């Protein structure tokens with residue numbers, strides 16, 4: 001089966017002719033699906049890499065609905081050991097933070113992807129740090145969120161969620177490009193679950209392909225999220241593997257270039273079947 005792919009430059013040295021797996025490493029006590037479960041960062045990094053993660057996304061501040069912010073020093077002390085362990089393996093290291101200072105330290109420690117769920121709006125210094133990532137050959141991921149994690153799920157409203165999220169991301173890419181970050185080094189993400197109800201998440205998942213028109217690679221993070229629990233009745237986030245894998249395959253079919261997942265092994269297995277059908281071995 002021939003796929004017509006958007007023509008995209010590699011991100012952090014990874015070609016984007018097939019979906020790339022970003023494995024999640026939450027160095028947090030309170031993440032929604034695995035908070036406090038990872039104690040040996042180096043072992044978790046090894047596991048993610050062995051299972052097939054090509055990017056490891058390390059976060060030290062939960063962005064689950066209702067989460068409180070964490071001071072810089074506390075966030076840094078959570079993520080630093082994981083960044084060091086991941087950088088030593090040669091995998092692409094992504095830092096999931098809204099804070100310029102955490103991103104700056106992460107870059108010095110070997111991170112090459114700045115994953116900002118606030119799309120560089122939370123911290124006025126973040127745009128300059130994102131430019132440093134681009135100059136180091138890295139990239140920035142700009143994600144859409146309606147409001148901040150503390151309040152975002154209270155009453156999210158859209159007239160046309162696809163159009164509004166698209167317009168927001170297009171505008172954030174423009175701002176970042178004007179600040180000197182080349183669009184080939186910018187990733188866009190519709191932000192599944194960030195200020196969205198079930199119907200908004202479903203519209204965004206179904207319309208993922210639309211975001212290619214922005215001209216940047218797309219990242220999707222649907223793994224274990226609440227909407228899968230709502231659809232399936234599965235209350236325990238860690239048990240939402242099957243629904244998460246289905247979401248990843250939907251993303252792959254719509255040519256999403258980066259899939260952010262907790263369950264790397266299961267996703268890699270599903271994608272290998274998907275890839276064979278598409279002539280990728």
Ligand code: HH2
Pocket residue numbers: 024026028030031032033059061062063064096115116117141143189191192219220221222260
């Ligand atoms: N989702 C989460 C965190 N960071 N970054 C991007 N780019 N896209 C996402 O969808 C996304 C993200 C939330 O998931 P998780 O990290 O597992 O939970 P928590 O925020 O509670 O740590």
